[in-house]
Amino acid sequence: xxxxxxxxGYLALASTVLVGCVTVTDPAxxxxxxxxxxxxxAHIAYTAGNIDIRYAHxxxxxxxxxxxxxxxxxxxxxxxxxxxxxxxxxxxxxxxxQDNPTSQQLSQRANDIRNELAxxxxxxxxxxxxxxxxxxxxxxxxxxxxxxxxxxxNEELKSLLSAALQTFKAHEGHASSMxxxxx
Amino acid sequence: xxxxxMITVLSLVVIGEAGAPWELATASPxxxxxxxxxxxxxxxxxTIVAPGDRIRWVNRDIVPHTVTAEGxxxxxxxxxxxESWEFAVEAGGFYAYFCEFHPHMKxxxxxx
Ligand SMILES: [Cu+2]
Numbered sequence: 543x544x545x546x547x548x549x550x551g552y553l554a555l556a557s558t559v560l561v562g563c564v565t566v567t568d569p570a571x572x573x574x575x576x577x578x579x580x581x582x583x584a585h586i587a588y589t590a591g592n593i594d595i596r597y598a599h600x601x602x603x604x605x606x607x608x609x610x611x612x613x614x615x616x617x618x619x620x621x622x623x624x625x626x627x628x629x630x631x632x633x634x635x636x637x638x639x640q641d642n643p644t645s646q647q648l649s650q651r652a653n654d655i656r657n658e659l660a661x662x663x664x665x666x667x668x669x670x671x672x673x674x675x676x677x678x679x680x681x682x683x684x685x686x687x688x689x690x691x692x693x694x695x696n697e698e699l700k701s702l703l704s705a706a707l708q709t710f711k712a713h714e715g716h717a718s719s720m721x722x723x724x725x
Numbered sequence: 726x727x728x729x730x731m732i733t734v735l736s737l738v739v740i741g742e743a744g745a746p747w748e749l750a751t752a753s754p755x756x757x758x759x760x761x762x763x764x765x766x767x768x769x770x771x772t773i774v775a776p777g778d779r780i781r782w783v784n785r786d787i788v789p790h791t792v793t794a795e796g797x798x799x800x801x802x803x804x805x806x807x808e809s810w811e812f813a814v815e816a817g818g819f820y821a822y823f824c825e826f827h828p829h830m831k832x833x834x835x836x837x
Contacts, residue, residue, distance in 0.1 A: 624787060627806075702787075
């Protein structure tokens, strides 16, 4: 039941991401601007990476399981690399990523999960962390593949998102095998 | 075909007369093999080499990877985006390697 509620949480968030988060006044414009714009995509993608880095740091502080720790180190390393690329692109294009309701909901939800994880120790922590990583990467990959890449207008942003998706899909695969090992 | 053979024979004769050692005409010079790390794969995954050849790995992904030999044949190298590293194969044999960060990434060299 608990797990179902949690899945629903990501599901509700997913629909926000997919439908978009642009406040629309002109109905004609509404047709064109259904998805998030580039500045919002950049903000959401960066936020999503940072969230996973923070989960990982929590895991490195709490978990003693080598599998979990190795995975967490991978998350810090890879998401830092991807986010650094995003920052480099942002400064090259001289744009400012735009905060938006999706980023805010994502951060809010991540705070709740971090608080929940911080209470747990031992196997209970490892299982919850592993389950959340799998679910989180599935959610992010769905958003990147079906909302961000199709909506991105800037070609460099599009290609960075594609490279990021490859990375996150590899993580999803790792998370899946990590779940089998800790359960 | 016959014409090509004739030209080859003639040029060997010329080299021979110029005093170049005959071994040069038969033993192939060391080659450089490029292995690209792309989309979380070593490409090509299998590389056939000759002892004396050099291998160059280049990371085309945006995240760091390692080139780590099974059995510690060489010291593991970390390659960030765009970085490359070369290794000279000295002896024949089978060299398996992988990425420590993403252990599903595997490749091998066959030297003979
Ligand atoms: Cu790797």
